[in-house]
Amino acid sequence: MAAPTAPPRSRLQTALGDAGFAALVTFGLSFPLLAFRTEQDMQNRLVVEPRWSWSLAAVLAIFCARLLAGLIQDWRARALAIPGALVAIYGGSLALGPSFSAGALTACAGLVLLALAFPLDARLRQAPAPAARSEGSDRSRLFALGGVLALFLFPFVMLTLLGPAGSLKWINNYGVQILIYVMLGWGLNIVVGLAGLLDLGYVAFYAVGAYSYALLSTTFGISFWLCLPLAGILAAFWGVILGFPVLRLRGDYLAIVTMAFGEIIRIVLINWTDFSNGYAGISSIPRVTFFGVPFTANEDGFAALFGLEFTPIHRTIFLYFLILCLALLTNAVTLRLRRLPIGRAWEALREDEIACRSLGVNTVNTKLTAFALGAMFGGFAGAFFAVRQNFVSPESFTFIESATILAIVVLGGMGSQVGVALAAVAMIGGTEILRELDFLKHIFGGSFDPAQYRMLIFGLAMVVMMIWKPRGLISTRAPSIFLKHKRAVAGSLVREGHG
């Protein structure tokens, strides 16, 4: 005789239960922080005022999201349904309050999305899972070549499409900005992805490069083209100096100590005003020249020399190609080094340090070269940063920068060059796009400032991407050396970050 069991709860019941619990927790979380706000009154005293609408909105949003996540299985359908529901709720609240027509329209749009999600979920659930694709090396090489070609054509395409004034923003804010982070990601990839040394203070070398160019050019008048290698050498030197004491450390400890070094360098830059001019930074750093020809409207300028009409976009395009070449140089050096004995020693060190020592690998030299080379590329990128901005200050070299670069490397899939580039586009391009959300002011009203939410969404994206793909976007890696056949290695078989 089987004991009578309670009837199994239906999916709707389970989802409702979960959603109710999540809503309750959200209410608890939001109670003091969202439900009340503090304001300074006339006597400069803090006054607290209730603001239940925010708390209510958060509870409602979490309830709907959790309910839909419980009802809909496929993540693509969820991605359609949850924003749809949130838009519908927002539209509804707008329709009840200030403007009925706009609110009703928004609500309808949200409901349509929501309604579409359910049939989509049913269809996707029936469809068989796509067979795992094997990445042929020919295809990935073709992809990389196509990507590089597209990058070289990008400024010209933008120029013809949008004209000099319109394309400046795209080439500068998107092209140059993303490429700087691609280069930093590739540089850090040598340290973290290849040698397995977890470095959370990479921004220190970026700062060394930037201040090297800033100080050498403003004090001694040395040109950018001479300073670029000098900045790399100085940064590599600092890489060795900071790398030497931490040779014995591993994993998280190494991360924390490198982070401390990064902060120490920043604090010294802030406080040693005789050297670095402190918070004020160093301004009027000489601008980049076309191998000695300045980008000015004068007759000895770049435009006059080549018989072009002067526009400031020439300098931007030149900077774009400069950083593109620097990034490609980083990539080429990394790919070459992986095949040299030193590159193999790095990867061996990442997998098992004790085995490396037993087999006679000089771990001191191996670690220090990784630090030095990674730092050198950081220094190049720093010098480029200084010549692009014409201004450096310690504000640009905070811990957030280091965390961003490390997140790019880890999200890219540690050791995968294409993955790091894709992650840089996603993280930096994504946060840049958030600057463009001014149109939201028309929806949410004039006091709404989308820029405020930029870093909030950035942090959220870091968490969500890690949960979604803990091993990064490209989690398989091509082996550097192989016997007869080149097979992709699953990321889960690789021990990482133990060095």
Place this chain on the structure above:
Amino acid sequence: MENFLQQLINGLTLGSIYGLIAIGYTMVFGIIGMVNFAHGDVFMLSAFIALLVFLILTQLVGLAYPPLAFLIVLLAAMAFTGLWSWAIERVAYRPLRGSFRLAPLISAIGMSILLSNFVQVAQGPRNKTVPPMFTDLIRLTDGPLSVTLSYKQILIMAVTAALLLGFWFLVQKTALGRAQRACSQDRKMAALLGVDVDRTISLTFVIGAALAAVAGALYILYYGVVNFSDGFTPGVKAFTAAVLGGIGSLPGAVIGGLLIGLIETFWAAYFSSDYKDVAAFSVLAVTLVFMPSGLLGRPEVEKV
């Protein structure tokens, strides 16, 4: 001499706050081997919760008796911060348990950015100041440079001592503490012997956050001002304290906290206050390089 005594008192007060935060780091590291990067921001969050609860009590409820208000603020901050920490562990860390080692670290860094910006959006970027409380001074010596001990310093040290006593009892004498120690020694074996590992880890996060919440409430009492970006530096210093005391060791975290508080205060008093953060960071680097297991920690032995 007067200056020395005064700085000793100030350093011990500051060190009490660091010690309370450091326990959260050391417990979480002990049990799941992860540096909870967001712990400093949980501390900052708790200071905001304490501030808001205090303002609600005094302005909306109309509670005028400071000691009672302070007690309610402490309990409320502990409860709400504990809930926050529970939710953070559930959402951002638990799905990554058993994943490869960098994933939780990046997730925690993301959480830290998320929390500080959430507070900025919810409460605004400006400094929040509260009127000073418990300001009466006790003069210990008379003279041109008299040594003073303020009521709030006494309160901070007393609350810290009382909490540590209760916390020590919790870890040493209760079933939860036993489960916690078992999990930090061998998680798999503890699970086999019937310890609910998930629940124990969740409660570890909650307890760590509750202690950080007390630190947050004491911080705002001591300094009277808090800002959304105030989580990072105290967080790193508390982590330094945990490392200095030997990570994983609870008494070590408290001793480390007091030492860091003293080092920072004396450095600021006798050398340069501009570089007081450098002193704390240097202690971190020097400890890890020359004494990786800290003062009271167990040395890490790797078996091949």
